[in-house]
Amino acid sequence: MADADSIVTRRPDAGLDPRAAPTSEFIEQIRRRFPVETEMDRVLTRKMRLRSGPGYSPISLDQLEAGARRLISRNIGEDFTLSRVRWLTGGASKIQVAFDLEWNGPAGDQRQSTPMVLRMEPPESVVETSRMREFELIQALDGLVPVPPCYWVDADGECLPHPALIYGFVNGVTCPSSLKSTQVTGIGLNYGPELRPLLARQFLDQVGRFHRAGAELAPRLPHFDGAEVGSNLSVIRLVNWWRRVWEEDRKEDDPLVELAYQWLIKNAPPLDHVSIVHGDCRGGNFLFDEQTAQITGWLDWELALLGDRHQDLAWSMHNAYRHMSEDGKDELMSGFLPLNQYLEEYERLSGLSVDRKRLQYYRVLVSFMSVVICGGTGYRVARGGKTHQDVVVAWLAMITHPIAEQMRETLEEVL
Structure with missing residues (x-):
C-alpha cells in the first residue's frame, strides 16, 4: 500500500506543502493507518478538510455576542x-x-x-x-x-x-498574584512555601477522585469510546491519536518520533483500572482562591479521556512543570512535592496504587505527545496563521528540540 506522502505527490500542485491543502485521498489514508476514538476521528477529519480554508481573522465581540x-x-x-x-x-x-x-x-x-x-x-x-x-x-x-x-x-x-x-464563570486565579513571570501558564509555576502544601493536598485528592470514577461516569459520556480493564486497546487508540496528528501536521519526518511510536505500540500496557484522565493535569490548570487557598475550579478538560491514571501522573511530572525548592535540595513535581513524596501522597489520598514501570511507559507517551503538539501542530498552526495565539504557538514550535531531547532520554531509560 502506498504511503500518505506518495498519494499527494501525484497532485498537479505537488510542489506545495501537501499538509497545507490535503486531498481526500491523503486524509483517508491517514485515517486508515491510525485508528482513533470515533469522536476524535470526526474532529481531526474536520480539521483536515478545513485546512486549506482561510486562516484566523479577528472576530468582533459583537459577532460573538450575537x-x-x-x-x-x-x-x-x-x-x-x-x-x-x-x-x-x-x-x-x-x-x-x-x-x-x-x-x-x-x-x-x-x-x-x-x-x-x-x-x-x-x-x-x-x-x-x-x-x-x-x-x-x-x-x-x-x-x-x-x-x-x-x-x-x-x-x-x-x-x-x-x-x-x-x-x-468561576472566581479564582491560576497563580499567586505576587508571582512575577513572563512564562506560559504552568511552566515552572511556583506557588510558594505557604500555599504549596495547602494546594498540593487538594490537587492530589481531587485528581484521585476523578481517577477513581472512570467506570462509574463512563455511561454519561457517549462521545468517549470505552476502556476496559485487562485490555490495551484504549492505550493504542491514544498513541495512534498523536501519531495521526503528527502525520497530519508535521513539516518533515523525524526518526525519533517513529521510534517512540513503534515502542509505545509494542509495549502498550493493559489497563488495571479505568480512570477519567484529565489529559493536561498540572499546576496552572485549576483556579484557587488566594484568601482561603481553596481550589475553586478545574480548567481545560479538552484532552480528557477514559484511560490510565498514570498518564496524568506522568504529565504532571513533566520537566516543564517542575522547579527546585527554595533551599535548592528538591525538584518539585508540578511545583508541589518531591517525586517520591508526590507519588506516596497520591496513593494515600486516592487509594490507588502507582506502578513505577507503568509510569515509565507514560513518561515516554507524554513526551511523545509534547513533541507532536509543539513540533507538529505548533509549527502547522503558526505556519497557517490559524489562531489568535500566534506568538504562543510559534514559541511552542521553537522549544520542540529540548522536548525531543527529553523524549530521547526517557526512551533510553526503557530501551
Whole structure:
C-alpha cells in the first residue's frame, strides 16, 4: 500500500506543502493507518478538510455576542438579556469571552444574573479537540470535583463561527498574584512555601477522585469510546491519536518520533483500572482562591479521556512543570512535592496504587505527545496563521528540540 506522502505527490500542485491543502485521498489514508476514538476521528477529519480554508481573522465581540444569543435562545427561548460582554485572557488554544446572563435560571423558575464564559475554537488549535466531549465531561464531574456549571454546547458551529460551549464563570486565579513571570501558564509555576502544601493536598485528592470514577461516569459520556480493564486497546487508540496528528501536521519526518511510536505500540500496557484522565493535569490548570487557598475550579478538560491514571501522573511530572525548592535540595513535581513524596501522597489520598514501570511507559507517551503538539501542530498552526495565539504557538514550535531531547532520554531509560 502506498504511503500518505506518495498519494499527494501525484497532485498537479505537488510542489506545495501537501499538509497545507490535503486531498481526500491523503486524509483517508491517514485515517486508515491510525485508528482513533470515533469522536476524535470526526474532529481531526474536520480539521483536515478545513485546512486549506482561510486562516484566523479577528472576530468582533459583537459577532460573538450575537452567536451566544443564538445558542442561548435555541435552548431557552428569548426571555433573557446579556450584559458586560468582554474578552477573557489566558487559554493557549481557545477564544474566550465573559458575560452576564439575566434569565430564569436552569429550572426556569427564578430570575437571576449568572456570570458565564463562552469558549470557542479558532480555525485550528494547538490541540484539536471536541467541545461535545468537554461539555459532557464537565457536566458528569459536577459534584465530584470543583468544575464550572456547563450549560450549552454548539458542537458543530451552527450558532457561532466555530464550535463552542457556554459554562459558568468561576472566581479564582491560576497563580499567586505576587508571582512575577513572563512564562506560559504552568511552566515552572511556583506557588510558594505557604500555599504549596495547602494546594498540593487538594490537587492530589481531587485528581484521585476523578481517577477513581472512570467506570462509574463512563455511561454519561457517549462521545468517549470505552476502556476496559485487562485490555490495551484504549492505550493504542491514544498513541495512534498523536501519531495521526503528527502525520497530519508535521513539516518533515523525524526518526525519533517513529521510534517512540513503534515502542509505545509494542509495549502498550493493559489497563488495571479505568480512570477519567484529565489529559493536561498540572499546576496552572485549576483556579484557587488566594484568601482561603481553596481550589475553586478545574480548567481545560479538552484532552480528557477514559484511560490510565498514570498518564496524568506522568504529565504532571513533566520537566516543564517542575522547579527546585527554595533551599535548592528538591525538584518539585508540578511545583508541589518531591517525586517520591508526590507519588506516596497520591496513593494515600486516592487509594490507588502507582506502578513505577507503568509510569515509565507514560513518561515516554507524554513526551511523545509534547513533541507532536509543539513540533507538529505548533509549527502547522503558526505556519497557517490559524489562531489568535500566534506568538504562543510559534514559541511552542521553537522549544520542540529540548522536548525531543527529553523524549530521547526517557526512551533510553526503557530501551
